[in-house]
Every structure is written in structure tokens, then in C-alpha cells.
Amino acid sequence: MGQALHTLGIDSMSIEDRIALAQDILDSVAIEAGLLLPSAAEKAELDRRLDEDDATPDNTISWETIEFEFGSHGRNI
Numbered sequence: 001m002g003q004a005l006h007t008l009g010i011d012s013m014s015i016e017d018r019i020a021l022a023q024d025i026l027d028s029v030a031i032e033a034g035l036l037l038p039s040a041a042e043k044a045e046l047d048r049r050l051d052e053d054d055a056t057p058d059n060t061i062s063w064e065t066i067e068f069e070f071g072s073h074g075r076n077i
Contacts, residue, residue, distance in 0.1 A: 005011045010018060030036040038046060 010021065013021065027036060
């Protein structure tokens, strides 16, 4: 067993708590690396936005317009 486990007291945690800690550590690494999949709520919101976009395909703004209005060529917010 590694020295850090003993120093941090992880070796005295219950199995359930160690598993939860390991999952939290893996999630934090995935977040920093950009690898974490969206949660169910985030996926539902993405699906809702895609459905809305599919229902109104003409309700769009070109990238050029966005760049002009909010980018370096237009007003900055």
C-alpha cells in the first residue's frame, strides 16, 4: 500500500468511501482532460436544443454576423 494512502488516512476509510473517493478523483481528471460525458440533465438539454434547431432550421445567425457583432470588428461586450 502506498505511503500517501496511510498519510492521508485513506487506508482507514471504508471500502464504499474509498470507491467514492476513487470515482471523484477519476471524474476530476476526466473534467480537466475534457473527457467527462455529459450528465443525463446536460444530455437532455442538448437534445432539447437540437430538437429546437431541427424544428426551426431558418432561425439561424451566420458566424460572420456573430463575429461582427461580438468580435473584434464590432462592439465588444
